[in-house]
Amino acid sequence: MNCGETKDLIQLYLDNELDARSTLSMQQHLDSCSGCSRQLNILLFQDQALKQAARGEIIDSSRVRAGILSAIAQETQAETPHQTTNWLPTHWFKMAAWPRIAAAAAFVLIAAFLALRGGWMPGVNETVYAAVAADHAAHCSADAMMGAVNDPDELRQLIRASAKVDALPDLSAFGYGNPQGRVCKVGDAEFLHLVYYRNSQPPLSLFLRHHGSTLITEQLTALHSGNFNVVSVSQGGVDLLVVSSLTEDQTSSITRALASRLLQ
Amino acid sequence: MFDLNKSGSSVMNKQERLSRQQSFEREAMLHLDALLKAANRIARPRLDAEDVVQETYLRAWKHFDSFEAGTNCRAWLFRIMFNVIKARSGTLAKRIETPIGEEIELENRPSNVLFFDPLKKIEGQEALSAATRLSPEHREVLWLVVVEEFSYREVAEILEAPVGTVMSRLHRARRELRRLLITDSKVVSGVRL
Structure with a gap:
């Protein structure tokens, strides 16, 4: 490949749109041509600056999110047909009491199982994920946590x-320590918010709440909200949400480890 | 994947609707921040970004049955959003390529012009601010490829334009962005004699 061909294809190379053969030819030419390499760097630096700035922007989408979910919920409610007819077969009423009770109990258990397999978490919805992410963002600095509890016994x-x-x-295995705690209101519920710190890394937040149910699921639910990954699990009657700037996989690993240690 | 003509079934029981709603929240709401950021940079100042995104999601919800699970939901949402932007801004539907005219050809620069030092760090906010000053057609294609990392084919589908048009707009957008960064004196490093 020569400089003229490189000039024609440099944008495709930058955007990973070249096939493997052309990519290899391009790389060989770039290794040996400082002029073309310089042109690539100009484009690369420019793209990286734009991408990082755009992705680093913090926006508050909670109002739009709430508006959308509310509109959808209203629409869903409006469209749901009223069921005024008997939806149980007539022979149901002719059955003896105990099979009816057993069948109803089985139905409840199956429904609960299916709901939990789908990642449902008692009382935790989309709004809560956004709210804990926002709360985490608002309490990322030591100043913001001033007055919070940091004595281990009190915590x-x-x-x-x-x-x-x-x-x-204990998150020392992941490099996080010096937890500080505060009780905060997320939506209609109170959560315990624990912030953990790590040298030269953004802090990580745990949100814990006892919801009274003893339903157990190992299903993790992960959502990206703002610049953070929020991963939740509900186990042993406790809702646990972890908010971090780490990747979804890393956040999920921490959540899984915490759930297995804490919420048994 | 992008067929918006199919509408949802009008007869659906409560359980199905709940399941559909959960699925929508899981698949589509995940991309809210990305859409809002893009709308902020692309639709403004002509349109209200939050309104655009809200309408996008309500349209997506209405046509969610036509979305194939497992395919690229983000690209599907972006296509809907650009349809909303087009519908709200009539001039966008009949847009004309911005003439290049004054662009600086760095590749063939004469030896006595200011030059751009690739080793000098470009501040992200400068790049973001300069990108916002690009023409709409350049701004949107640059955002979709560079920030959202969509492929040319995906961008062509989102914008309903040929892949060749996407490539030429992108080339011009990058060149125009570079021109703006150079004329903003902060990134000019010196004079080549």
Whole structure:
């Protein structure tokens, strides 16, 4: 490949649109031609600057999110036909009491199982994910957590009272420590918010709440909200949400490890 | 994947609707921030970005049955959003390529012009600000390829334009962005004699 051909194809190379053979030819030419290499760097730096700035922008989408979900919920409600007819077969009413009770119990269990397999979490919806991400963003600095509880004994008491969990979550295996805690309101519910710090890394937040149900699921639900990944799990009657700037996989690993240690 | 003509079934029981709603929240709401950021940079100042995104999601919800699970939901949403933008801004439907005219050809620059030092760090905010000053057709294609990392084919589908048009607009957009960055003196490093 020569400089003229490179000039024609440099944009395709930059955008990963070249086939493997042309990519290899291009790389060989770039390795040996400082002029073309310089042209590539100009485009590359420009693209990277734009991409990083655009992706780093923090926007508050909570109002739009709430508006969309509310409009959809209203539409769903309006479109749902009223069921005024008997939806149980007539022989149901002719059955003895105990098979009816057993069948109803089985139905409830199956429904609960299916709901949990689908990632449903008692009382936690899209709005809560956005709200915990926003709360995390608002409390990322030590200044924002001023006045929060940082004494380990007091934190243990706080976590026991708020989430009915005995142990203080230990994230030292992931490099996070010095937790600080506060009780916060997310939507209509109160959560215990624990912020963990790590040298030269953005902090990580845990949101814990006891919801009274003993339903257990190992299903993790991950959502990206703002610049953060939010991963949740509901286990042993406790809702746990982890908010971090780490990747979804890393956040999920931490959530899984915490759930297995804490929420048994 | 992008067939918006099929509408959802009008007869659906409550369980199906709930399941559809959960599926929509899981698949589509995930991309809200990306759409809002793009709308902020592309639709403004002519249109209200939040209104555009809200309408996009309501249209997506209406046609969610036509979306094939497992395909690229983000690209599907972006296509809907560009349809909303087009519908709201009549001039966008009949847009004309911006003449290049004054662009600086760095590749063939004379030896006594200001030159751009690729080793000098470009500040992200400068690039973002300069990108916002591009013409709409350049701004949107640059955003979709560089920020959202869509392929040329996906961008062509989103914008309903031929792939060749996407490529030429992108080339011009990058060149225009570079011109703006150079004329913003902060990234000019010196004079070549």
